[in-house]
Amino acid sequence: MINISSIKLHMYCPMKLYIQTHVDKNEKNDYQLSIELKKLKIDIQDLIQKNMRKIKKDMSILEIERILSNNINAYIESTADTIKSMDLSIEPSQINEIIDDTYFNIKINAIKLKQVMSILDKDAHAIKDMFFPNSMYSYLLKDSQLELIGICDKIEIIDGKYYPISIKSSNPPLKGVWDENAIELVAYAILIEEEFDTEVYVGFVNYEKIGDKRPVIMDVNLRKGLFEVIREVKEITENKKLPKIRKNVKKCENCEYNEICIKD
Numbered sequence: 001m002i003n004i005s006s007i008k009l010h011m012y013c014p015m016k017l018y019i020q021t022h023v024d025k026n027e028k029n030d031y032q033l034s035i036e037l038k039k040l041k042i043d044i045q046d047l048i049q050k051n052m053r054k055i056k057k058d059m060s061i062l063e064i065e066r067i068l069s070n071n072i073n074a075y076i077e078s079t080a081d082t083i084k085s086m087d088l089s090i091e092p093s094q095i096n097e098i099i100d101d102t103y104f105n106i107k108i109n110a111i112k113l114k115q116v117m118s119i120l121d122k123d124a125h126a127i128k129d130m131f132f133p134n135s136m137y138s139y140l141l142k143d144s145q146l147e148l149i150g151i152c153d154k155i156e157i158i159d160g161k162y163y164p165i166s167i168k169s170s171n172p173p174l175k176g177v178w179d180e181n182a183i184e185l186v187a188y189a190i191l192i193e194e195e196f197d198t199e200v201y202v203g204f205v206n207y208e209k210i211g212d213k214r215p216v217i218m219d220v221n222l223r224k225g226l227f228e229v230i231r232e233v234k235e236i237t238e239n240k241k242l243p244k245i246r247k248n249v250k251k252c253e254n255c256e257y258n259e260i261c262i263k264d
Contacts, residue, residue, distance in 0.1 A: 001142070002233055004150030004187050007226075010233045011180030012251070014243035018236050019257045033088045037098070038153060040079045041167060041208070042137045044102055047072060048109070049132045055124035057117040064110040072102060101169065101208050108211040133158050135165075141191035148230070152188040154206075162196055164188040164203040165213070172207035172214070181205045182216050186226050189218045 009017045051068050059067075080095050109131065116127055133156045142149035154165035166185050172178070177185075182205075189200035206213045216222070235241040245261055252258055 001144070001147045001149050002230060002237070004148065004184060006233050006237060007187060007229055008180055008184050010229060010236065011183055013246060013248075013255070014232070014236060015245050015261055016255065016257060017233070018240075018243055019260060021237050022240055023260065032086075033083070033090060035151075036079075036083050036086070036088065037090075037094065038167065039138065040076065040083075040098065041169075042153070043075065043079070044072060044098075045132070047075060048106065049128065052113070052128050052131065053125040055113065055117075057121065057123050059114075061110050061114050064113055065106055068106045068110060069103065072106075073099070076102070097169070105208065105211050141188060141195055143191055143194045146190065146194070148187060148191060150187060150191065152192070155188075155192065156204075162192050162198055162200055164192055164200065165206055166203070167206045167208060169208050171209060172205075172212065177205040177214050177216055182222060183226050183229055185216050186218050186222045190223065190226070 006017060006021075009020070047070075048068050051070050054067050055064050076095065076099060080090060083090050113124060113131065116130065117124060120127060135157065136155045137153070139152045139155050140149075141152055152164050153167040156163040156165055164185055166181060166188070168181060170178075185203040185205060189203050192198065192200050200218055202218060203216050204213045205216060232243075236243060252261070255261075
């Protein structure tokens with residue numbers, strides 16, 4: 001069964017997928033760390049949602065920011081300590097980045113919330129569903145016939161329709177979404193269709209750094225693209241096919257397998 005994480009890695013660099021699958025046999029904590037950091041971000045959103053219930057329409061933007069931020073720092077610090085206790089190597093810069101992104105999003109949400117409360121003349125608890133729709137987080141999806149498995153960051157359910165959400169901390173393109181993000185999203189969409197016997201027409205990539213949730217249409221071409229990538233992943237993981245090296249200066253310079261690729 002193919003994990004969607006393998007599809008994402010293939011889209012980033014096929015050679016890295018090959019090396020991690022067939023060459024590098026050492027246990028690594030990168031994948032587990034990324035899961036724990038995503039859990040942290042989801043928990044932060046839950047905290048912000050709970051804090052939002054205390055906000056009144058006559059509050060200033062600064063007051064709204066203060067309430068939305070309540071207990072955020074303490075929770076991040078506590079979770080960072082827990083991650084360290086799991087012997088996962090987490091850098092201070094990673095925690096600082098999460099803190100910076102969180103407070104940037106809080107400022108954006110405070111402005112939006114103030115505007116909506118003023119227009120609708122309602123307190124935040126009455127409109128929180130506009131900001132936080134009914135959702136399922138870190139939802140495990142799998143299909144034995146498709147031989148596909150993955151954990152979707154978030155699934156929003158609005159008026160009986162399911163919308164997969166992929167949460168990214170990376171920088172977005174100027175327009176639209178990165179190809180690998182779109183392929184990942186359509187994989188979740190297909191699994192959601194099988195799991196809930198429904199149709200998924202659109203999903204979203206949430207680029208946290210700029211607080212922008214960008215739509216992706218689940219069209220025929222994107223679906224065909226996914227199955228082509230799945231075929232390529234199987235060639236690498238099951239048939240040990242050596243992929244061609246795709247040189248990318250920025251990616252290669254920061255890759256832990258740089259010397260192996262150069263040597264080969």
